[in-house]
Amino acid sequence: MKAATKKTSAKPKAAADSAAALKAPEPAEFDKDQELAAYRGMLLIRRFEEKAGQLYGMGFIGGFCHLYIGQEAVVTGLRLAMKDGDQMITAYRDHGHMLAMEMEPRGVMAELTGRRGGYSRGKGGSMHMFSKEKNFYGGHGIVGAQVPLGTGLAFANRYRENDNVSLTFFGDGAANQGQVYESFNMASLWKLPVVYVIENNRYAMGTSVTRSSAETDFSHRGLSFKIPGVQIDGMDVRAVKAAGEMAIDWCRSGKGPIILEMQTYRYRGHSMSDPAKYRSKDEVQKMRSEHDPIEQVKARLIDKKWASEDELKAIDKEVRDIVADAAEFAQNDAEPDVSELYTDILR
C-alpha cells in the first residue's frame, strides 16, 4: 500500500490533469454476432422483468421489487467488456445484473418468489441475492452501502495481485451518500482497480437529480479525489461496451479507479408501489419510443439485414420460453424448509 501512496503523491498535478481530460471513447463497432448477443441479452432482462412485474401483481412476489426495464444496455454492454474473474456488485435493482452475469433465470425468479430453489434459498428476496460462483456480490438494500464493499473487492484484487477488476454499480441518488466519497478517496489513494458505474436514471424514487444534486455531472464526482470519469449514453449498448473496455483497461493497467456515468432511464416506477407523479407520461413515452436500447439494436440488425423480423421473433420466443420456464419453476418450487430459519447465521 505504501508504494502506491508514494507513487501518487509524486505527480499529483499530472493525475489531476488526466482525470479532467479523459474522453469518452467512440461507441464500439459491433459485428453481427455481437449485435445478436446484445439483443438477446437485453431482451432476456426485459422479458424477465415484465414477468416479475406480473408475478408481483398476482402476489407471488412480495415486498419491494425494483425493475430494470429501460436500463438493460448498461449492464449488458459492461458485461461484454468484462472478463471472467471480474466482480460485480450493485444495489437492489439487481435482476438484470444477475442475468448478465449468467446466473440462472430459474434461481433468480425463485428467489423473487421466496422459494427454496432461489439463489439465497428464499431467504434474501429480490434485493438480496448473490452468486459466489458467478462473481456477483449482491444485491444490497441500503442505498450506497455497496460502494465501499465494491471498493473492498478491488482492495482484495490488489492485495492478491491478480488482475481482476471490481465493477461497482450505484444510482444517481446513491451518489450523494457520504460513504461513496470515503470510498473514492481510499480507492484513489491506494490505486484500487474499481470501476464506479453510476447508473444515472435521472431519479431517485420521486426526486430528480436536479433536486438532489449540486453537481449533476456525475462523471465529475471523483475529480477532487483525482478519479477521472466520463459520461456515456447508457441507452446505446455499443457506447457502453466501448466505455467499459476503456475503463476496465484503465483499472487493469494499475491506474486506479475510474467513474462511468451511464445516462439511462427507468421506464417503470421506482418499485411496484410508485405512483410516478414526479415525471410526465410524455417524458417516459419519449424515452421509450426514441431511445429504447433494445429497439436500437433491433433497428440496426434489420437495417443491415443481419436478421429478419422472423429471426428476431424466434429469439423473442426462445427468451420468452426461458422466462416462462423460470416463472413456472418459481411458482411451483416449495418454500424453504422451516429449519432454514436458523441456518446461515454464523458458521
Added chain:
Amino acid sequence: MPVEILMPALSPTMEEGNLSKWLKKEGDAVAAGDVIAEIETDKATMEVEAVDEGTLGKILVAEGTEGVKVNTPIAVLLQEGESSDDIGSAKPAASPKPEASDKSDADTPKETAKDAGGKARQASDEPSAQKEAAKAPAAPKTEAAADPDIPSGTEMVPTSVREALRDAMAEEMRRDADVFIMGEEVAEYQGAYKITQGLLQEFGAKRVVDTPITEHGFAGVGVGAAMAGLRPIVEFMTFNFAMQAIDQIINSAAKTLYMSGGQMGAPIVFRGPNGAAARVAAQHSQDYAAWYSHVPGLKVVQPYTAADAKGLLKAAIRDPNPVIFLENEILYGQTFDVPKLDDFVLPIGKARVHRRGKDATIVSFGIGMTYAVKAAEELAGQGIDAEVIDLRTIRPMDMQTVLRSVKKTNRCVTVEEGYPQSSVGAHIASEIMVHAFDYLDAPVMRVTGKDVPMPYAANLEKLALPNVDEVIAAVNAVTYRS
C-alpha cells in the same frame, strides 16, 4: 383462451383498492406496457399496466368501484383471433398465490386458493405460522381501557395512525415557527408512506425540506440546527436507514447536553417507521426499540394507537431533548379513536393500561400490542383475564405502572418484535426481578422476534415474527396451564 386481468397488489401491504379510472374501453387494443387503469389506495394513486397484448374484451369492475380486493378479476383480455363469445372461458393469467386470496373475501373460490401455490402454505408445518394467515393483524375490536389523560365525555374521531401523525406535526408547526421537517421525499412526494401529506402545501419548502439520500449528513444537520435553537423533525424513510446516521444520533444528539455541562442540547425528533413491514427482508425489517433504549440522553417513544401517536408526537416535538419516535408501517393504515381536543398532548414516559385484568400482565408496545391485545381476547374466552399494558415510551420507562400490575397479577409476559438478547423485555424482566421478586409466581416470559435476520420467504417470515399463539403459550406457561 382469454386472459383475466386481476386487481394487482402494488404495494407490500395492499389488500384492496379503489378502481378509480379505466383508461381503455372495451374493444380497445392493448399492448404490453400500456396503462389501462388507475387504482387508488389509502397511500396513493397508481397505474395498472397491461402485461399481455390483446383486445380489452370486457370490463368486469366498473370505474369508481371502491374496496376491490387484490386478485379480483377486473377485466378480460381477448387474444388474437378471439371474440367476446370466448369471454366465459377466461382464465387468470396464473392462479393467484394463496396468501393473497386468503386475504380477500369469501367470494374468492376456495379451489383457487388451494391449487395455486397451495404447497407454499403447507410447506410450513408449524401450527402457529399457519394460523397467522395475514401479517397485519386487524385493528382490535375491544374497547381500550379509558385513558386517564383524556377527559371523559370528549368527542372521539376515528383517525388512522397516518393522519394522526400528520395532524400532530401540522399542529405543532402552526404553533411554533421554529418547527420544521426534513427527510427523503417528505415534501414534493408527500412522504414515502404519505405521513407528510399536505405539509408542503401548507408550510412551504422552507419548513418542509426534501433532502438528498444522505442520512448521516442530514441527521447531523438536524442536530446542528437544534443546537442553534430550531426544532427539527427528521424523518427517516425507515429506521433501517437511520443506521447510516446512528453516530450523529448517539454521539451528537444524545450526548451534547451532558458534554456541554447543560449549556446546549438538541431538541430534535427523529421519526419514521421501525420494525418489520411485510416481505422486505433482512436489511429493511428490524426493530430498533431496544437499540435506542440503551442510550442515556435519548427519549424513545413507540406508540400503538392513533391517539397515542398524536399526543406523543406533539409532546416529542415540544420536548427539549432528542426523541426517537418509532412508528410502524403496518399500523399506519389502522384506525383508532382520537380525542377531538384543541391541543392534545400526552406525557412522555407514561404507560397506559390498555385492558384491565387480574390473572397475568402482558407488557408490550407499538405493533407488539396487536399480538398482545388479540391474545388477551382469546385468553378471555379460555377464562384467563389478562391485563395488557402499552408502554408507549420505552425510555424513560414507566416501571411503576408495570410493577403495580405485576404485584397484582404475579405473572408477566413481555411482547416485542425485536431480537431476544438485550431486548426491552430483558430489561423489564430484570427490573421486575429486582423490584417485585417476592410477588412473582412464575419467571417472567418474553415473546420476541426470533434470533435471526428477517428472512424473505413468506413461511419463514411468519416464523421469525412473534405471533398471537406464542403470546397465549407464554401466558399459559406463567399461569401453569400448559
